[in-house]
Amino acid sequence: MSKLSEQDIEKKLLRLPDWEYFDNAIHSEFEFENFKDCFSAMSRIAFECEALDHHPNWTNVYNVLTISLSTHSANGVTKKDFELARAIEQIVEPEED
Numbered sequence: 001m002s003k004l005s006e007q008d009i010e011k012k013l014l015r016l017p018d019w020e021y022f023d024n025a026i027h028s029e030f031e032f033e034n035f036k037d038c039f040s041a042m043s044r045i046a047f048e049c050e051a052l053d054h055h056p057n058w059t060n061v062y063n064v065l066t067i068s069l070s071t072h073s074a075n076g077v078t079k080k081d082f083e084l085a086r087a088i089e090q091i092v093e094p095e096e097d
């Protein structure tokens with residue numbers, strides 16, 4: 001999986017307004033009602049990570065989930081990070097029909 005250029009990353013981020021690029025990774029932070037809702041979302045995200053075989057760097061403090069995505073083997077951001085970011089968006093903030 002090849003590392004995307006900064007220009008490609010910024011272009012792809014236009015469709016992911018909750019995410020930003022810095023330090024060789026894309027980052028977002030989500031706030032929930034409480035710890036239970038936050039951890040429930042983390043569990044659902046974890047299954048998606050296993051399905052994609054791609055894993056986040058993340059931290060949780062009570063109701064806040066902070067996520068950083070990069071591809072370790074490429075030492076940067078790849079298509080796989082965007083695939084996972086879109087899956088996370090669907091779990092955390094599903095689109096209305």
Ligand SMILES: C[C@H](O)[C@H](O)[C@H]1CNC2=NC(N)=NC(=O)C2=N1
Binds near residue numbers: 054055069070071072
């Ligand atoms: C063996 C396994 O496929 C690899 O270690 C995968 C697992 N999850 C991964 N996750 C992330 N974020 N980057 C990787 O390079 C990566 N590699």
